[in-house]
Amino acid sequence: MKEEELRGIATCKLCGEKIGKAGVPMFWRVKLERYMLNIDALKRQQGLGMMLGGHGALAMVMGVNEDMAEAFSSVEITVCETCCTESTCIAALAEDDETEFTSKVKSLSEAP
Ligand SMILES: [Zn+2]
Numbered sequence: 567m568k569e570e571e572l573r574g575i576a577t578c579k580l581c582g583e584k585i586g587k588a589g590v591p592m593f594w595r596v597k598l599e600r601y602m603l604n605i606d607a608l609k610r611q612q613g614l615g616m617m618l619g620g621h622g623a624l625a626m627v628m629g630v631n632e633d634m635a636e637a638f639s640s641v642e643i644t645v646c647e648t649c650c651t652e653s654t655c656i657a658a659l660a661e662d663d664e665t666e667f668t669s670k671v672k673s674l675s676e677a678p
Pocket of ligand 1: 578579580581582583645646647648649650
């Protein structure tokens with residue numbers, strides 16, 4: 567990681583302090599991904615499994631192998647060594663990605 571990139575991510579998402587304040591020359595980069603289940607694909611796959619006598623593993627091989635979930639939003643955050651053991655709300659951590667999330671919700675609501 568080059569200096570410019572490091573400067574861009576050098577603030578801990580949890581405490582808001584620079585990563586160096588922890589006193590340990592390490593930090594975490596955490597990627598949060600939110601997915602939306604494809605209900606229609608799940609129903610099709612379940613239906614195929616039922617037609618095959620309830621054998622889900624056989625349906626997995628016989629099916630069209632379509633995506634069962636779609637990436638909805640993702641964000642990468644920095645966490646300092648002091649905060650890395652804290653428990654926190656994942657949704658609150660991902661709030662910086664709200665614009666992408668909002669645009670996806672709008673596109674889904676406008677779909678026919
Ligand atoms: Zn921190």
